[in-house]
Amino acid sequence: MSKAYEGSLTTKYIGTPSGLFDQSDDFWVINFPRSFTHQHTYGLLTPFFRGLTEGKLMATKCTNPECSENSTWLPPRADCPDCYARTEWVQVPSEGKIYAYTMLDYAGIGIEMETPYWQIDVQIEGVDTIFKGWLKQGKPVTGMPVKAEFRTEDPTYTILDICWVPK
Amino acid sequence: MIKFGEGNLRVPQWSRRVFMVAGGCTPFRKYFPEYKLEELVMMGYKMMLEDNDLKLSPKEIKDSIQYAAYGEFADHFQDQLLCEAKIHDYLGLDPLWNTGIKTGGATGGAAMLNGCMAIASGYADCALVSGWERMDEVDTRTGNFYISTAACKDFETRMGRIYSSYYAPMANRFAEAYNLSEVTRAKVAVKNRGYAMSNPNAQQPGHHTVEEVLESRMSAYPLRFLECCAMTAGSASALLCNEEMAYKLSDHPVELFMAGGTHTLRVADRRHMDIPLLPNEKPGMYDELLKESGRWPGFESFLAARFAAYLAYRMAGIHDPLEELDLVELHDAFTISDIQTYGDIGLRPYGQEPDYIESGDAYFEGKCPSNLSGGLLGTMHAVGATGVWQACEVFWQLQDRYDYIHGDKKWWDRAGKEKPADWKSLQVKDPKQGLWISHAGVGSHVTCGILRKAW
Numbered sequence: 001m002s003k004a005y006e007g008s009l010t011t012k013y014i015g016t017p018s019g020l021f022d023q024s025d026d027f028w029v030i031n032f033p034r035s036f037t038h039q040h041t042y043g044l045l046t047p048f049f050r051g052l053t054e055g056k057l058m059a060t061k062c063t064n065p066e067c068s069e070n071s072t073w074l075p076p077r078a079d080c081p082d083c084y085a086r087t088e089w090v091q092v093p094s095e096g097k098i099y100a101y102t103m104l105d106y107a108g109i110g111i112e113m114e115t116p117y118w119q120i121d122v123q124i125e126g127v128d129t130i131f132k133g134w135l136k137q138g139k140p141v142t143g144m145p146v147k148a149e150f151r152t153e154d155p156t157y158t159i160l161d162i163c164w165v166p167k
Numbered sequence: 168m169i170k171f172g173e174g175n176l177r178v179p180q181w182s183r184r185v186f187m188v189a190g191g192c193t194p195f196r197k198y199f200p201e202y203k204l205e206e207l208v209m210m211g212y213k214m215m216l217e218d219n220d221l222k223l224s225p226k227e228i229k230d231s232i233q234y235a236a237y238g239e240f241a242d243h244f245q246d247q248l249l250c251e252a253k254i255h256d257y258l259g260l261d262p263l264w265n266t267g268i269k270t271g272g273a274t275g276g277a278a279m280l281n282g283c284m285a286i287a288s289g290y291a292d293c294a295l296v297s298g299w300e301r302m303d304e305v306d307t308r309t310g311n312f313y314i315s316t317a318a319c320k321d322f323e324t325r326m327g328r329i330y331s332s333y334y335a336p337m338a339n340r341f342a343e344a345y346n347l348s349e350v351t352r353a354k355v356a357v358k359n360r361g362y363a364m365s366n367p368n369a370q371q372p373g374h375h376t377v378e379e380v381l382e383s384r385m386s387a388y389p390l391r392f393l394e395c396c397a398m399t400a401g402s403a404s405a406l407l408c409n410e411e412m413a414y415k416l417s418d419h420p421v422e423l424f425m426a427g428g429t430h431t432l433r434v435a436d437r438r439h440m441d442i443p444l445l446p447n448e449k450p451g452m453y454d455e456l457l458k459e460s461g462r463w464p465g466f467e468s469f470l471a472a473r474f475a476a477y478l479a480y481r482m483a484g485i486h487d488p489l490e491e492l493d494l495v496e497l498h499d500a501f502t503i504s505d506i507q508t509y510g511d512i513g514l515r516p517y518g519q520e521p522d523y524i525e526s527g528d529a530y531f532e533g534k535c536p537s538n539l540s541g542g543l544l545g546t547m548h549a550v551g552a553t554g555v556w557q558a559c560e561v562f563w564q565l566q567d568r569y570d571y572i573h574g575d576k577k578w579w580d581r582a583g584k585e586k587p588a589d590w591k592s593l594q595v596k597d598p599k600q601g602l603w604i605s606h607a608g609v610g611s612h613v614t615c616g617i618l619r620k621a622w
Contacts, residue, residue: 108328
């Protein structure tokens, strides 16, 4: 036990006064700063993000013969929502067609890409879902063929490790 | 494909009837430093108690409440976990049970639905529903990022860090699939921001032109700033009752029917499926449309909204929404999401959504006006409060009290504003029933509520 428990204490404020952000006769608005980092797991989806760093686009597929849908998922999911079986990893073609798009002009704080840029949604043969990504060069048109590029050097370990270029 | 089991399609049935007898709200502002959050909630709550022609005193009503449902979108914004406990204590309602509700943008609607369930089940005869948000503790771009964490953090958030970028691809897709022009989209912004001119509580009212909307700064192509709702600080409250309590409290209670639907958070995960048909739709009517677009709901429509309406219309016995509803309040967080919803809730068949605007039906004195309150674009989106406030706005219309709530000098004074000399009443003539939609995510949760005059 610390010696401190045995006697009286003198305590000092050791914070940093953060000051007033705004004030009037009626109210004070204080600053309330903080900075911290979350540690976030990719869990069973880790093979997908590892795949990006290896130049592979990995999806999951339900192969349960009892399942009515046997969907292929990208973004992947480890458990099939139709029959609750564990899905299996499959590599899917790293090419597809643009289904929808937007140009990001005004982004929220912390954006990791130069704005403006094109965000695209890609339809991939054999995949039941549509996959969101960003177009590295060119101008998107609905139906335009695109192929994936992977950031295998100096990866970000995030979804930004894949992008698309016109095919 | 999503396939429903028969059990999944059961239409909800209240065990006893549910009524709304009062509503209240604060003025809505971008920055509200004069009041703490609990003080803002008290302001809307007191308006609910004092300004709805109730037959009992505020103290007697307080003494009648047995339950509270509280809506708050994001702990990020409040920077306070368990706000519900602080608010509940501040309103003097301990030790009554309360539940905190969170379903993104549909939080207000979900809180209303939770309040309905408390009444319908018999847990309470008199329940408070209150929602709030204070989005003014951070700057706008930090707020944009917070909201974008209501997209998938692994696969979507980093792709824009702003919610407009998750709606914008739908806007482009919708424009191509259903022949929607930018002008029609802009008209929604002009209409709702224009109606907000009559609302003393409105955050961003304005008489804009289509050209101004289209020339305003781009957020995510094709959505411009004037097509996006704002971040707001404010609160709203509603009082729900069983039948006996409703008539004890009010000579003008309104009956409430309500249901909800959900769909994937990521638009990407939407698989093709059959369209659940509304009571006035015929099997086969969308065969041609589906041949062209290839998938439903695709990026064009919202399954959650369709499913909520599918259930709510059957609960309320509504066959033809356009004919039977006298007004609607829709979740116009973006012009495009407003337009997409017209098809989902049957104001037009799918593929013909733009005609609801172009025909004039959506305007004051049209067949079924929408967002006479000013909506989210013109008046507010204090997220947790929004679905509660929308219900209040429909409720006051049904009670023929639009002019008092929006026109009385008292409310303009409370908001610290001058009532405009050209203030215009938007009271619908003798309305019988109205609908409101509360909507989250890119269609992840949607409630559909129907309010019907019960006197």
